[in-house]
Amino acid sequence: MKRILVLGGGMGGVEAAISLTHQLKGDYQIDLISNRDFLYVYPASIWLTVGKRSLEDLSLPLPQLAEIHGFNFLLETVKGVRAKERIVLTSTQEHAYDYLIIALGGSKLRPKGVEHTLSICGSPMDGVQIQERFLGLVEQGTGKIACGFSGNPQDATAVRGGPVFEVLFNFDTYLREKGLRDRFELTFVSPSDAPGKRLGAGGLAQLQQLFQERSITTITGKKIKEFTACGVVFEDETQVDTDLTVFTPGMTGNPLLQQSDLPLTAAGFVTVDDTAQVEGFETCYAIGDSSYFEGPTWRARQGHLAEVMARTAAVNIAQQERGEAATASFREEINLLCIMDTGKEGVFVYRDEQREMAPRGAWARWAKLAWEKYYKLNKLGKVPRLL
Numbered sequence: 001m002k003r004i005l006v007l008g009g010g011m012g013g014v015e016a017a018i019s020l021t022h023q024l025k026g027d028y029q030i031d032l033i034s035n036r037d038f039l040y041v042y043p044a045s046i047w048l049t050v051g052k053r054s055l056e057d058l059s060l061p062l063p064q065l066a067e068i069h070g071f072n073f074l075l076e077t078v079k080g081v082r083a084k085e086r087i088v089l090t091s092t093q094e095h096a097y098d099y100l101i102i103a104l105g106g107s108k109l110r111p112k113g114v115e116h117t118l119s120i121c122g123s124p125m126d127g128v129q130i131q132e133r134f135l136g137l138v139e140q141g142t143g144k145i146a147c148g149f150s151g152n153p154q155d156a157t158a159v160r161g162g163p164v165f166e167v168l169f170n171f172d173t174y175l176r177e178k179g180l181r182d183r184f185e186l187t188f189v190s191p192s193d194a195p196g197k198r199l200g201a202g203g204l205a206q207l208q209q210l211f212q213e214r215s216i217t218t219i220t221g222k223k224i225k226e227f228t229a230c231g232v233v234f235e236d237e238t239q240v241d242t243d244l245t246v247f248t249p250g251m252t253g254n255p256l257l258q259q260s261d262l263p264l265t266a267a268g269f270v271t272v273d274d275t276a277q278v279e280g281f282e283t284c285y286a287i288g289d290s291s292y293f294e295g296p297t298w299r300a301r302q303g304h305l306a307e308v309m310a311r312t313a314a315v316n317i318a319q320q321e322r323g324e325a326a327t328a329s330f331r332e333e334i335n336l337l338c339i340m341d342t343g344k345e346g347v348f349v350y351r352d353e354q355r356e357m358a359p360r361g362a363w364a365r366w367a368k369l370a371w372e373k374y375y376k377l378n379k380l381g382k383v384p385r386l387l
Helices: 011-023 042-047 062-069 124-140 162-177 197-213 255-259 303-321 362-379
Strands: 002-007 028-034 038-040 059-061 072-075 078-082 087-090 094-096 099-102 143-149 184-190 217-220 224-228 231-234 239-241 244-248 284-286 336-341 346-351
Touching (some): 011 303, 042 162, 059 062, 099 303, 124 143, 124 244, 162 184, 197 336, 197 346, 336 362
Parallel strands (some): 002 028, 002 099, 099 284, 143 184, 184 217
Antiparallel strands (some): 087 094, 336 346
């Protein structure tokens, strides 16, 4: 029996395991290894921060998904990968494999004082803590909140800013609904001169308009020296005082892969081609935040692209098993697609090589809410995949 290992229980990893069960018919063992026993629906976690969702609302049990879709789930922590030997080391044992899909996600840079911040793109418990801290300030009736993000100088794609914008706008909407907005200071900070520029001209214009309409202070283009328990200190020694700092640093590769024999970029991501195949390893694939691939300068690390890469890898493994070349590519499906929710309406952002758009309205928010329901039902096997 041939064995396929999928490392990581996030959106990309789960989609890879499901896609493999659809693509491969016969004597195959498909094992998904993850250090937590649930799939966390990160795109909807913005609503956790303002108490509109619970951790349970955003968690789909991996043992249940494995049973529904016909793969195996192993609750183990990956410790190392020896691709030349086709071996994965975990907290409990060694696993030999015939094919490997790496979907372990990335890590984050650690600017000075980052322990004084919380990230919506961090662990699920970070989102819970943001909620507790924010609602505590609401109960107190006043507060100073800063939200922001930064990138990685070694990799222009290693940034995730959209969820930060959403959290900030949802804070604003919640405070307005409670009649407390005038008692709170909301500030957006980023060392980038034009944070959000990969959204395109329309998306950037919508961002700037939202900041202006909601009286949110913006501090951009200034390097951050450090974070403290009291706020954000900039390189010029100016400071923003905060009671809560929500910040997502630039991304870097998963540290456990540093000791592997896989090809890595300077930022630590596994290099792949358009088939999601790791360079030099025909039976190894990397997807989502674990990977690096060439493409348009505006390309972004998003969950839907991780799923596209997952399906591409599964098709290619099936092709290889039929004795064919791995030719399936995700190149034509590279786009930037997101709905930036504000708590009252949304901005629908789409960008590819031919066009870009960023219309705004309440309908966009309803579309994101509908996507959340669809995503959960689809993964639970209750509705078919639409795209």
